[in-house]
Amino acid sequence: MTDAREPLRRYLEARIALGEPPVILPSLRRGQVLAALAGGGREVKGPPELARLAREGTAERIRELDFDELREVALACRRCALHEGRQHVVFGEGAPDARLLCVGEAPGAVEDETGRPFVGRAGQLLDLMLMSVGLRRDEVYICNVLKCRPPGNRNPQPEEIAACSPLLLQQIDLIDPKVIVAFGSFAAQTLLGTRESIGRLRGRTHLYGRFPLVVTYHPAASLRNPGWKRPTWEDLQIARRVMDGDSGLRSGAPGGELSLDLP
Ligand code: SF4
Structure with a gap:
């Protein structure tokens, strides 16, 4: 049986891998994690997928995201050198x-x-x-x-x-x-x-x-x-x-x- 906390665990792991604080952002809690826990609805991009998009997402993939996903990807984005100096x-x-x-x-x-x-x-x-x-x-x-x-x-x-x-x-x-x-x-x-x-x-x-x-x-x-x-x-x-x-x-x-x- 699938552990209901699995999406949450993967999300926190992905944030740690990106060097981000292991906290749950409100937008994600509302959107992806609850949807993943519910196990239904449209296809949900899991946190590791969002982490990958934040590192190397193409324009085409970014143009498929919903608002919560877009915000998540942007907040972890490393797709150009400006991420190095930002606060x-x-x-x-x-x-x-x-x-x-x-x-x-x-x-x-x-x-x-x-x-x-x-x-x-x-x-x-x-x-x-x-x-x-x-x-x-x-x-x-x-x-x-x-x-x-x-x-x-x-x-x-x-x-x-x-x-x-x-x-x-x-x-x-x-x-x-x-x-x-x-x-x-x-x-x-x-x-x-x-x-x-x-x-x-x-x-x-x-x-x-x-x-x-x-x-x-x-x-x-x-x-x-x-x-x-x-x-x-x-x-x-x-x-x-x-x-x-x-x-x-x-x-x-x-x-x-x-x-x-x-x-
Ligand atoms: S400025 Fe660069 S690192 Fe920052 S969000 Fe835009 S693409 Fe990503």
């Missing part, structure tokens, strides 16, 4: 069924320390910007193109983008947002496959696959250049209209007053 993988946070998805570049120092995206002053400004279009942080989903911090905040390398992109692409497909907002030139250029500047890309709606996509300045850039706060607000208003069902193919700045000053 935390910054997978993303927010509502998994969010209608608006924010995508930035890569974790900075505070994100690497905390494991959370868009924290610190740039994160505070993002929260204010979202509030200015009637959205709370917990109503949207926030993530980055790269899940691990490049050393010294250097620009991501092509091989790192290639390794990490399947995680983001699957994240986008699973969240299935009404609109994506790309913050900063790196996220915009990566998703749109262009070298155009933000100044030329912002202020209108693009398409990323089947998803409308709006490009705007990164909050960290707006902290350095406060004059970019208003265009960011205008771009977020475009995204909000798309999220609410407008095609968003009209461009143009909305009116109104704006206050995005941090205390």
Whole structure:
């Protein structure tokens, strides 16, 4: 007779083999272990399979994962050299069924320390910007193109983008947002496959696959250049209209007053 604790034992062994703490992550407890214990339902990728995907998973295999599996693979991922210097993988946070998805570049120092995206002053400004279009942080989903911090905040390398992109692409497909907002030139250029500047890309709606996509300045850039706060607000208003069902193919700045000053 099969020991009912076997999946749990294999999971903990796999984490130890990866050098991760032997703890049960809540997402896995809810998803895979219970499903495995129940012994039914769809095919469940066992923890050793997820550990293997975290080491060497191909884009095709990663694009088959559900949200819990994707998170597990990302949190243990060693598929590019950035895993060597990271403190935390910054997978993303927010509502998994969010209608608006924010995508930035890569974790900075505070994100690497905390494991959370868009924290610190740039994160505070993002929260204010979202509030200015009637959205709370917990109503949207926030993530980055790269899940691990490049050393010294250097620009991501092509091989790192290639390794990490399947995680983001699957994240986008699973969240299935009404609109994506790309913050900063790196996220915009990566998703749109262009070298155009933000100044030329912002202020209108693009398409990323089947998803409308709006490009705007990164909050960290707006902290350095406060004059970019208003265009960011205008771009977020475009995204909000798309999220609410407008095609968003009209461009143009909305009116109104704006206050995005941090205390
Ligand atoms: S940056 Fe992405 S591909 Fe590289 S180790 Fe981190 S999660 Fe994996």
